[in-house]
Amino acid sequence: MKRSAFADLALSYLDEVTAFAYHLTDEEWEAEDLVQSTYAKAFAGHDALVDPATCRAWLFRIARNHWYDKLRARKAGPALELINPNDPAAPRATVRPSKLESWTQAQLERALEHLPMPQREAVVLCDLWGFTYREIAEILEVPIGTVRSRISRGRDALMGVLSDDTSSGKHTGETS
Amino acid sequence: MSCETDFETLSAHVDGELDEAAAQEVAAHLAECEACQATVRRLKATKHAVSRLPGRREPTEALRARVNAMRFEATDAAPPLWKRRSLAAVVAVVLAVGLAALGLWWHGGEQPSGWATMLVDDHLHSVPAAKPADVTSDDPETVRAFFESRVDFAPVVPRLGDSRLIGGRLCTLDGERVQLLFYERDGQVLSLFVSGQGAFPETCAESKGHNVCVRKKGDHAFMMVGALDAETLRSTLASL
Numbered sequence: 292m293k294r295s296a297f298a299d300l301a302l303s304y305l306d307e308v309t310a311f312a313y314h315l316t317d318e319e320w321e322a323e324d325l326v327q328s329t330y331a332k333a334f335a336g337h338d339a340l341v342d343p344a345t346c347r348a349w350l351f352r353i354a355r356n357h358w359y360d361k362l363r364a365r366k367a368g369p370a371l372e373l374i375n376p377n378d379p380a381a382p383r384a385t386v387r388p389s390k391l392e393s394w395t396q397a398q399l400e401r402a403l404e405h406l407p408m409p410q411r412e413a414v415v416l417c418d419l420w421g422f423t424y425r426e427i428a429e430i431l432e433v434p435i436g437t438v439r440s441r442i443s444r445g446r447d448a449l450m451g452v453l454s455d456d457t458s459s460g461k462h463t464g465e466t467s
Numbered sequence: 468m469s470c471e472t473d474f475e476t477l478s479a480h481v482d483g484e485l486d487e488a489a490a491q492e493v494a495a496h497l498a499e500c501e502a503c504q505a506t507v508r509r510l511k512a513t514k515h516a517v518s519r520l521p522g523r524r525e526p527t528e529a530l531r532a533r534v535n536a537m538r539f540e541a542t543d544a545a546p547p548l549w550k551r552r553s554l555a556a557v558v559a560v561v562l563a564v565g566l567a568a569l570g571l572w573w574h575g576g577e578q579p580s581g582w583a584t585m586l587v588d589d590h591l592h593s594v595p596a597a598k599p600a601d602v603t604s605d606d607p608e609t610v611r612a613f614f615e616s617r618v619d620f621a622p623v624v625p626r627l628g629d630s631r632l633i634g635g636r637l638c639t640l641d642g643e644r645v646q647l648l649f650y651e652r653d654g655q656v657l658s659l660f661v662s663g664q665g666a667f668p669e670t671c672a673e674s675k676g677h678n679v680c681v682r683k684k685g686d687h688a689f690m691m692v693g694a695l696d697a698e699t700l701r702s703t704l705a706s707l
Binding site (some may be wrong): 309326327402414421423443 | 520
Protein backbone atom coordinates (compact mmCIF):
# COMPACT_ATOMS: atom_id res chain seq x y z
CA MET A 292 0.00 0.00 0.00
CA LYS A 293 1.48 3.32 -1.02
CA ARG A 294 2.15 5.79 1.73
CA SER A 295 -0.10 8.46 0.30
CA ALA A 296 -3.00 6.00 0.08
CA PHE A 297 -2.27 4.84 3.58
CA ALA A 298 -2.20 8.43 4.83
CA ASP A 299 -5.62 9.12 3.29
CA LEU A 300 -7.04 6.00 4.88
CA ALA A 301 -5.45 6.48 8.30
CA LEU A 302 -6.41 10.15 8.53
CA SER A 303 -10.02 9.31 7.74
CA TYR A 304 -10.12 7.74 11.22
CA LEU A 305 -8.64 10.73 13.03
CA ASP A 306 -11.90 11.70 14.72
CA GLU A 307 -12.50 8.19 16.00
CA VAL A 308 -8.93 7.70 17.17
CA THR A 309 -9.15 11.02 18.99
CA ALA A 310 -12.41 10.02 20.65
CA PHE A 311 -10.84 6.73 21.67
CA ALA A 312 -7.84 8.57 23.10
CA TYR A 313 -10.22 10.61 25.23
CA HIS A 314 -11.77 7.40 26.46
CA LEU A 315 -8.33 6.26 27.56
CA THR A 316 -7.41 9.53 29.18
CA ASP A 317 -9.52 12.53 30.01
CA GLU A 318 -6.55 14.85 30.05
CA GLU A 319 -6.60 16.91 26.87
CA TRP A 320 -2.85 17.22 26.54
CA GLU A 321 -2.40 13.48 27.08
CA ALA A 322 -5.11 12.59 24.61
CA GLU A 323 -3.59 14.86 21.96
CA ASP A 324 -0.15 13.50 22.67
CA LEU A 325 -1.52 9.98 22.36
CA VAL A 326 -3.14 10.73 19.01
CA GLN A 327 0.05 12.24 17.66
CA SER A 328 2.13 9.33 18.86
CA THR A 329 -0.35 6.90 17.37
CA TYR A 330 -0.15 8.48 13.95
CA ALA A 331 3.62 8.88 14.13
CA LYS A 332 3.92 5.14 14.79
CA ALA A 333 1.34 4.34 12.13
CA PHE A 334 3.14 6.34 9.46
CA ALA A 335 6.48 4.89 10.47
CA GLY A 336 5.24 1.32 10.41
CA HIS A 337 2.52 1.34 7.82
CA ASP A 338 4.23 -1.50 5.96
CA ALA A 339 3.06 -3.75 8.79
CA LEU A 340 -0.54 -3.13 7.80
CA VAL A 341 -1.22 -6.03 5.47
CA ASP A 342 -4.94 -5.57 4.94
CA PRO A 343 -6.21 -1.98 4.56
CA ALA A 344 -9.61 -3.18 5.77
CA THR A 345 -8.11 -3.64 9.22
CA CYS A 346 -6.61 -0.14 9.36
CA ARG A 347 -9.17 1.21 11.82
CA ALA A 348 -8.67 -1.61 14.32
CA TRP A 349 -4.91 -1.39 13.76
CA LEU A 350 -4.88 2.30 14.70
CA PHE A 351 -6.93 1.62 17.82
CA ARG A 352 -4.51 -1.12 18.83
CA ILE A 353 -1.53 1.19 18.37
CA ALA A 354 -3.24 3.86 20.46
CA ARG A 355 -4.14 1.44 23.21
CA ASN A 356 -0.73 -0.22 23.32
CA HIS A 357 1.01 3.14 23.36
CA TRP A 358 -1.18 4.30 26.21
CA TYR A 359 -0.49 1.24 28.33
CA ASP A 360 3.22 1.39 27.52
CA LYS A 361 3.16 4.94 28.78
CA LEU A 362 1.41 3.94 31.97
CA ARG A 363 3.88 1.15 32.56
CA ALA A 364 6.77 3.50 31.92
CA ARG A 365 5.48 5.81 34.58
CA LYS A 366 5.43 2.88 37.00
CA ALA A 367 2.33 4.39 38.45
CA GLY A 368 -0.88 2.61 39.11
CA PRO A 369 -3.30 2.61 36.22
CA ALA A 370 -4.78 6.03 35.75
CA LEU A 371 -7.99 4.29 34.80
CA GLU A 372 -9.21 2.76 38.00
CA LEU A 373 -10.16 -0.86 37.95
CA ILE A 374 -13.29 -0.86 40.03
CA ASN A 375 -15.00 -4.06 40.96
CA PRO A 376 -18.71 -3.30 40.76
CA ASN A 377 -19.33 -6.00 43.33
CA ASP A 378 -17.09 -4.25 45.81
CA PRO A 379 -19.36 -2.60 48.38
CA ALA A 380 -16.79 0.16 48.71
CA ALA A 381 -16.99 0.96 45.02
CA PRO A 382 -18.77 4.16 44.12
CA ARG A 383 -22.27 3.60 42.86
CA ALA A 384 -24.37 5.50 40.42
CA THR A 385 -26.27 8.11 42.34
CA VAL A 386 -29.39 7.64 40.29
CA ARG A 387 -30.72 4.19 39.53
CA PRO A 388 -33.57 4.50 37.09
CA SER A 389 -36.04 1.72 36.98
CA LYS A 390 -36.51 1.83 33.23
CA LEU A 391 -33.70 1.23 30.74
CA GLU A 392 -35.09 3.88 28.43
CA SER A 393 -34.67 6.58 31.05
CA TRP A 394 -30.87 6.29 31.29
CA THR A 395 -29.17 9.56 30.67
CA GLN A 396 -25.80 9.92 29.07
CA ALA A 397 -24.23 10.97 32.35
CA GLN A 398 -25.68 7.98 34.17
CA LEU A 399 -24.46 5.62 31.51
CA GLU A 400 -20.98 7.09 31.52
CA ARG A 401 -20.81 6.82 35.30
CA ALA A 402 -21.96 3.23 35.07
CA LEU A 403 -19.30 2.47 32.47
CA GLU A 404 -16.67 3.95 34.72
CA HIS A 405 -17.68 1.45 37.36
CA LEU A 406 -16.68 -1.45 35.15
CA PRO A 407 -13.27 -3.06 35.40
CA MET A 408 -11.21 -1.62 32.55
CA PRO A 409 -10.94 -4.88 30.52
CA GLN A 410 -14.74 -5.15 30.46
CA ARG A 411 -15.31 -1.48 29.87
CA GLU A 412 -13.03 -1.25 26.86
CA ALA A 413 -14.46 -4.44 25.34
CA VAL A 414 -18.04 -3.16 25.72
CA VAL A 415 -17.18 0.27 24.38
CA LEU A 416 -15.23 -1.09 21.40
CA CYS A 417 -18.15 -3.34 20.55
CA ASP A 418 -21.13 -1.09 21.17
CA LEU A 419 -19.81 2.41 20.65
CA TRP A 420 -17.40 1.81 17.80
CA GLY A 421 -19.01 -1.25 16.34
CA PHE A 422 -15.98 -3.48 16.13
CA THR A 423 -16.52 -7.19 15.66
CA TYR A 424 -15.29 -9.64 18.26
CA ARG A 425 -12.43 -10.60 15.96
CA GLU A 426 -11.37 -6.97 15.57
CA ILE A 427 -11.60 -6.38 19.31
CA ALA A 428 -9.50 -9.47 19.87
CA GLU A 429 -6.85 -7.96 17.61
CA ILE A 430 -7.00 -4.59 19.33
CA LEU A 431 -6.82 -6.04 22.82
CA GLU A 432 -4.52 -8.89 21.75
CA VAL A 433 -6.61 -11.52 23.52
CA PRO A 434 -8.52 -14.57 22.23
CA ILE A 435 -12.02 -14.07 20.86
CA GLY A 436 -13.43 -16.14 23.70
CA THR A 437 -12.00 -13.65 26.17
CA VAL A 438 -13.62 -10.80 24.26
CA ARG A 439 -16.96 -12.53 24.34
CA SER A 440 -16.64 -13.16 28.06
CA ARG A 441 -15.55 -9.60 28.87
CA ILE A 442 -18.41 -8.08 26.90
CA SER A 443 -20.90 -10.39 28.55
CA ARG A 444 -19.63 -9.73 32.06
CA GLY A 445 -19.37 -6.02 31.34
CA ARG A 446 -22.98 -5.83 30.19
CA ASP A 447 -24.09 -7.90 33.12
CA ALA A 448 -22.38 -5.52 35.53
CA LEU A 449 -23.59 -2.48 33.60
CA MET A 450 -27.17 -3.64 33.78
CA GLY A 451 -26.73 -4.38 37.44
CA VAL A 452 -25.53 -0.86 38.13
CA LEU A 453 -28.13 0.85 36.00
CA SER A 454 -31.21 -1.12 36.77
CA ASP A 455 -33.14 -1.72 39.93
CA ASP A 456 -33.56 -5.24 38.74
CA THR A 457 -30.29 -6.91 39.71
CA SER A 458 -31.33 -10.34 38.64
CA SER A 459 -29.93 -9.92 35.14
CA GLY A 460 -27.11 -12.43 35.53
CA LYS A 461 -27.11 -15.95 34.35
CA HIS A 462 -30.74 -16.59 34.81
CA THR A 463 -32.12 -19.98 35.59
CA GLY A 464 -35.62 -19.54 34.29
CA GLU A 465 -37.75 -22.43 33.17
CA THR A 466 -38.72 -23.07 29.59
CA SER A 467 -42.37 -23.38 28.95
CA MET B 468 -36.72 -28.40 31.77
CA SER B 469 -34.01 -26.05 33.00
CA CYS B 470 -32.96 -23.21 30.71
CA GLU B 471 -29.36 -23.77 29.68
CA THR B 472 -28.92 -20.71 27.52
CA ASP B 473 -26.45 -18.63 29.49
CA PHE B 474 -26.11 -14.90 29.57
CA GLU B 475 -22.87 -14.94 27.57
CA THR B 476 -24.49 -16.78 24.69
CA LEU B 477 -27.40 -14.34 24.65
CA SER B 478 -24.96 -11.43 24.71
CA ALA B 479 -23.08 -12.84 21.73
CA HIS B 480 -26.40 -13.46 20.01
CA VAL B 481 -27.32 -9.79 20.37
CA ASP B 482 -24.02 -8.91 18.71
CA GLY B 483 -24.61 -11.34 15.86
CA GLU B 484 -21.46 -13.19 16.83
CA LEU B 485 -22.86 -16.73 17.02
CA ASP B 486 -22.29 -19.13 14.18
CA GLU B 487 -25.31 -20.06 12.13
CA ALA B 488 -26.11 -23.28 13.98
CA ALA B 489 -25.84 -21.67 17.42
CA ALA B 490 -27.87 -18.65 16.30
CA GLN B 491 -30.66 -20.92 15.07
CA GLU B 492 -30.61 -22.84 18.32
CA VAL B 493 -30.87 -19.64 20.36
CA ALA B 494 -33.63 -18.29 18.12
CA ALA B 495 -35.62 -21.48 18.59
CA HIS B 496 -35.12 -21.26 22.34
CA LEU B 497 -36.12 -17.62 22.47
CA ALA B 498 -39.41 -18.43 20.76
CA GLU B 499 -40.33 -20.46 23.83
CA CYS B 500 -38.54 -18.79 26.75
CA GLU B 501 -39.96 -15.55 28.07
CA ALA B 502 -37.17 -15.09 30.59
CA CYS B 503 -34.54 -15.19 27.85
CA GLN B 504 -36.64 -12.87 25.72
CA ALA B 505 -36.60 -10.36 28.57
CA THR B 506 -32.84 -10.74 28.97
CA VAL B 507 -32.31 -10.17 25.25
CA ARG B 508 -34.47 -7.03 25.39
CA ARG B 509 -32.35 -5.71 28.23
CA LEU B 510 -29.14 -6.58 26.42
CA LYS B 511 -30.32 -4.80 23.29
CA ALA B 512 -31.34 -1.75 25.30
CA THR B 513 -27.92 -1.65 26.96
CA LYS B 514 -26.11 -2.04 23.65
CA HIS B 515 -28.26 0.66 22.10
CA ALA B 516 -27.65 3.04 24.98
CA VAL B 517 -23.86 2.63 24.78
CA SER B 518 -23.95 3.02 21.01
CA ARG B 519 -25.54 6.44 21.42
CA LEU B 520 -22.78 7.77 23.63
CA PRO B 521 -21.05 10.55 21.78
CA GLY B 522 -17.32 10.46 21.19
CA ARG B 523 -15.74 12.25 24.09
CA ARG B 524 -14.04 14.94 22.06
CA GLU B 525 -13.22 15.79 18.49
CA PRO B 526 -9.67 16.67 17.55
CA THR B 527 -8.84 20.32 17.95
CA GLU B 528 -7.87 22.20 14.82
CA ALA B 529 -4.31 22.36 16.08
CA LEU B 530 -4.16 18.59 16.57
CA ARG B 531 -5.76 18.00 13.19
CA ALA B 532 -3.16 20.24 11.58
CA ARG B 533 -0.27 18.54 13.35
CA VAL B 534 -1.38 15.05 12.42
CA ASN B 535 -2.13 16.07 8.85
CA ALA B 536 1.36 17.52 8.60
CA MET B 537 2.78 14.07 9.34
CA ARG B 538 1.59 12.80 6.00
CA PHE B 539 3.90 15.19 4.24
CA GLU B 540 6.81 14.04 6.31
CA ALA B 541 6.26 10.40 5.56
CA THR B 542 4.29 10.10 2.35
CA ASP B 543 5.08 10.21 -1.31
CA ALA B 544 3.23 13.49 -1.70
CA ALA B 545 6.51 14.75 -3.08
CA PRO B 546 7.63 11.74 -5.14
CA PRO B 547 11.24 10.80 -4.41
CA LEU B 548 13.72 11.10 -7.19
CA TRP B 549 14.49 7.46 -7.57
CA LYS B 550 10.91 6.38 -7.88
CA ARG B 551 10.39 7.41 -11.46
CA ARG B 552 13.16 7.66 -13.96
CA SER B 553 11.58 10.49 -15.92
CA LEU B 554 10.70 12.47 -12.84
CA ALA B 555 14.11 11.82 -11.38
CA ALA B 556 15.69 13.33 -14.47
CA VAL B 557 13.45 16.39 -14.34
CA VAL B 558 14.05 17.00 -10.67
CA ALA B 559 17.75 16.44 -11.08
CA VAL B 560 17.89 19.16 -13.72
CA VAL B 561 15.88 21.54 -11.58
CA LEU B 562 18.07 20.91 -8.58
CA ALA B 563 21.21 21.17 -10.63
CA VAL B 564 20.22 24.51 -12.11
CA GLY B 565 19.06 25.87 -8.81
CA LEU B 566 22.07 24.75 -6.85
CA ALA B 567 24.53 25.79 -9.50
CA ALA B 568 22.97 29.22 -9.56
CA LEU B 569 23.52 29.46 -5.85
CA GLY B 570 27.07 28.22 -6.12
CA LEU B 571 26.22 25.27 -3.98
CA TRP B 572 26.88 22.40 -6.33
CA TRP B 573 28.31 19.44 -4.43
CA HIS B 574 30.21 21.56 -1.98
CA GLY B 575 27.08 23.48 -1.26
CA GLY B 576 24.63 23.87 1.56
CA GLU B 577 21.62 21.92 2.66
CA GLN B 578 18.40 21.79 0.74
CA PRO B 579 15.62 20.16 2.75
CA SER B 580 13.36 18.34 0.35
CA GLY B 581 10.90 15.51 0.00
CA TRP B 582 13.44 13.12 -1.42
CA ALA B 583 15.80 13.68 1.49
CA THR B 584 12.98 13.07 3.95
CA MET B 585 12.04 9.90 2.13
CA LEU B 586 15.60 8.58 2.23
CA VAL B 587 15.89 9.40 5.92
CA ASP B 588 12.58 7.65 6.60
CA ASP B 589 13.77 4.58 4.75
CA HIS B 590 17.02 4.69 6.68
CA LEU B 591 15.20 4.91 10.01
CA HIS B 592 12.86 2.10 9.08
CA SER B 593 15.55 -0.18 7.79
CA VAL B 594 18.55 0.13 10.05
CA PRO B 595 19.51 -3.30 11.38
CA ALA B 596 18.37 -2.36 14.87
CA ALA B 597 14.85 -2.02 13.49
CA LYS B 598 14.93 -4.70 10.83
CA PRO B 599 17.35 -7.59 10.52
CA ALA B 600 19.70 -7.36 7.57
CA ASP B 601 19.24 -9.81 4.69
CA VAL B 602 22.95 -10.45 4.74
CA THR B 603 25.28 -9.76 7.65
CA SER B 604 28.98 -9.65 6.92
CA ASP B 605 31.91 -7.26 6.91
CA ASP B 606 33.21 -8.91 3.76
CA PRO B 607 32.25 -6.81 0.69
CA GLU B 608 32.38 -9.80 -1.64
CA THR B 609 29.99 -11.81 0.55
CA VAL B 610 27.54 -8.96 0.64
CA ARG B 611 27.93 -8.24 -3.08
CA ALA B 612 27.24 -11.89 -3.90
CA PHE B 613 23.94 -11.63 -2.05
CA PHE B 614 22.76 -8.88 -4.39
CA GLU B 615 23.93 -10.70 -7.53
CA SER B 616 20.85 -11.47 -9.64
CA ARG B 617 18.64 -9.70 -7.10
CA VAL B 618 19.03 -6.23 -8.60
CA ASP B 619 18.81 -5.15 -12.21
CA PHE B 620 22.31 -3.69 -12.33
CA ALA B 621 25.79 -4.86 -11.46
CA PRO B 622 25.85 -4.75 -7.65
CA VAL B 623 28.72 -3.05 -5.90
CA VAL B 624 29.77 -3.00 -2.27
CA PRO B 625 32.41 -0.34 -1.75
CA ARG B 626 34.91 -0.09 1.06
CA LEU B 627 34.42 3.24 2.78
CA GLY B 628 37.49 4.46 4.62
CA ASP B 629 36.79 4.46 8.34
CA SER B 630 33.30 3.02 7.97
CA ARG B 631 32.90 -0.68 8.72
CA LEU B 632 30.57 -2.76 6.56
CA ILE B 633 27.79 -4.46 8.56
CA GLY B 634 25.59 -6.04 5.91
CA GLY B 635 22.76 -5.21 3.56
CA ARG B 636 19.15 -5.50 2.63
CA LEU B 637 17.36 -5.72 -0.65
CA CYS B 638 15.31 -2.55 -0.80
CA THR B 639 12.38 -2.04 -3.12
CA LEU B 640 11.55 1.53 -3.93
CA ASP B 641 8.30 1.79 -5.85
CA GLY B 642 8.97 -1.49 -7.61
CA GLU B 643 12.64 -0.87 -8.33
CA ARG B 644 15.09 -3.01 -6.45
CA VAL B 645 18.14 -1.26 -5.09
CA GLN B 646 20.91 -2.18 -2.70
CA LEU B 647 20.76 -0.91 0.84
CA LEU B 648 24.10 -1.33 2.56
CA PHE B 649 24.76 -0.75 6.23
CA TYR B 650 28.00 0.63 7.59
CA GLU B 651 29.05 1.64 11.07
CA ARG B 652 31.11 4.66 11.90
CA ASP B 653 31.67 6.37 15.25
CA GLY B 654 28.91 4.27 16.76
CA GLN B 655 26.40 5.38 14.14
CA VAL B 656 24.74 3.19 11.54
CA LEU B 657 24.98 4.61 8.04
CA SER B 658 22.74 3.55 5.20
CA LEU B 659 24.11 3.54 1.69
CA PHE B 660 21.49 3.17 -1.02
CA VAL B 661 22.99 2.04 -4.31
CA SER B 662 20.92 2.48 -7.44
CA GLY B 663 21.62 1.60 -11.03
CA GLN B 664 20.23 4.94 -12.10
CA GLY B 665 22.63 7.76 -12.76
CA ALA B 666 20.14 10.62 -12.75
CA PHE B 667 20.61 11.79 -9.19
CA PRO B 668 21.78 15.21 -8.08
CA GLU B 669 25.07 15.25 -6.28
CA THR B 670 24.21 17.26 -3.23
CA CYS B 671 23.60 17.06 0.47
CA ALA B 672 20.42 17.77 2.39
CA GLU B 673 19.16 17.47 5.92
CA SER B 674 15.96 16.02 7.32
CA LYS B 675 14.89 15.00 10.81
CA GLY B 676 18.33 15.49 12.24
CA HIS B 677 19.93 13.26 9.62
CA ASN B 678 22.01 14.17 6.61
CA VAL B 679 21.79 12.74 3.13
CA CYS B 680 24.55 13.03 0.56
CA VAL B 681 24.52 11.76 -3.00
CA ARG B 682 27.36 10.91 -5.29
CA LYS B 683 27.37 9.46 -8.77
CA LYS B 684 30.09 7.20 -9.98
CA GLY B 685 30.01 5.30 -13.20
CA ASP B 686 26.56 3.82 -13.72
CA HIS B 687 25.66 3.96 -10.06
CA ALA B 688 24.24 6.53 -7.71
CA PHE B 689 25.24 6.31 -4.06
CA MET B 690 23.01 7.91 -1.46
CA MET B 691 24.36 7.93 2.06
CA VAL B 692 22.15 8.64 5.07
CA GLY B 693 23.18 9.02 8.67
CA ALA B 694 23.16 11.13 11.80
CA LEU B 695 26.74 12.26 11.16
CA ASP B 696 27.44 15.73 9.84
CA ALA B 697 27.19 16.36 6.12
CA GLU B 698 30.91 16.99 5.71
CA THR B 699 31.69 13.55 7.13
CA LEU B 700 29.21 11.87 4.82
CA ARG B 701 30.54 13.85 1.87
CA SER B 702 34.15 12.91 2.59
CA THR B 703 33.13 9.30 3.11
CA LEU B 704 31.48 9.22 -0.29
CA ALA B 705 34.49 10.92 -1.78
CA SER B 706 36.53 7.85 -0.88
CA LEU B 707 34.53 5.75 -3.32
